Amino acid sequence: MRDFDAATSIAPSGEGRWAAAIRPGWDIGGRANGGYLLALAGRAGLLATGRPHPLAVSAHFLHAPEPGPVEAVIRVLRDGRSTGTAAVDLIQSGRHFLSALVSAGTLVPAEAPHHLVGRPPSLPPVAACIRAEGDLPGGSRVGLLDHVDMRLDPATVGWAVGRPGGRAEVRGWVRFTDGREPDPLGLLLIADALPPVTFDLGLGGWVPTLELTVYVRGVPSPGWLRASMRAQMLDGGWIDEEAEVWDSAGRLVAQACQLAGTRVPGRP
């Protein structure tokens, strides 16, 4: 079984209850990646609704869980003709740490989109991009990068050498390290895998996500994905981040938005 599938595996444990685990090493400085938790909730939602693809998944993050067993409490809210919706609550040691709503169905893209604005992020070739390393200066680790192979556009990683671009933008090539091909569930992770765009604003530190929503728009073709993330506004301690993921065939396969907390130097 591939890394990602093992780390998001889940099994029924009673009426509306499922057992899973937060695997160590899918973290950023010890805290499980938000996209990883979203994918775990997404898989629970797919199993509960009996649908193959997540369409829209929204989660509010309540606490940072530790590695170890977790329980998913799932309620199927709707079982319709073309879509189903489930509420997924993830609980650890009696404490709710994530609440998600998962709408799922079957993606049937047309030959070409009826309407499309934008194009895949313009990136240098993979070999000319910069591999994101798990070991950070200062000793902290991004374990997530052992599982996700990320090659960042040099134009958006000036922060790594003390020259942030100031555009609140980051983009790069992304795939699973172990060769697992992307699929709709995996996109829930990939859509939140890039470094926080606050780095590009010269701001370090943790950017805890309050809310994360991902729309999966297509079944990705095999190969490298191209992902971009940008922020429109940082104000009053909150920042939005919008992400896009495009597949190797040049199709838009996921869109994401999130609201996260951040500390701005000089602010109370």
Place this chain on the structure above:
Amino acid sequence: MRDFDAATSIAPSGEGRWAAAIRPGWDIGGRANGGYLLALAGRAGLLATGRPHPLAVSAHFLHAPEPGPVEAVIRVLRDGRSTGTAAVDLIQSGRHFLSALVSAGTLVPAEAPHHLVGRPPSLPPVAACIRAEGDLPGGSRVGLLDHVDMRLDPATVGWAVGRPGGRAEVRGWVRFTDGREPDPLGLLLIADALPPVTFDLGLGGWVPTLELTVYVRGVPSPGWLRASMRAQMLDGGWIDEEAEVWDSAGRLVAQACQLAGTRVPGRP
């Protein structure tokens, strides 16, 4: 009491249960507007968490409710130092029709945003815009427009005279008809009040929202709001719509995204 506050009023009716009503006339062709339902869930979330402002509200739409009494079942999931989160389920005659997650807190904007991309939608003066009328050709009614005064940019309403712009974009001035000034809760409605951008693609008909997320970014100044909505992709029967709301002082006060179903002529 103002229109909007009456239409979203809610009162405790037992342990974790609240009583409210879907008021007639906040609809589009008989179906309650999604932003109106989001605002109802948002008010429930504010009351349950004891916080003044919605920060991030995500909802999945399960069924279209009828005017009449509804019950809100509310669980407070987190009661933190700066934010609280509640799950709000709206139920009518025993049937779940909306499930929402509401994170709330206190908005404290800085003098100016630390980072901001974009500016308010460029619009002709209010008097040069086109008032959206509730009576549509064919006899259907948009009751919502009795409560929301909307002046659309002529450049984005070509569809009203058979010449859709093809850009999947609409923008205009928006305020409550009865003079109620905008506030963070009201933005949950305003962020979904514009006509669907599918009109600008020459597609008529209902565009049922599957998921809607709104981030409230500021406490709006009194006066007209400027709103814009656009879509990035329509594919396989699904369309995304991203909205922004700016206040009279030129601040970005809300961002929204949604995924909605749509029928494209010629598609199976």
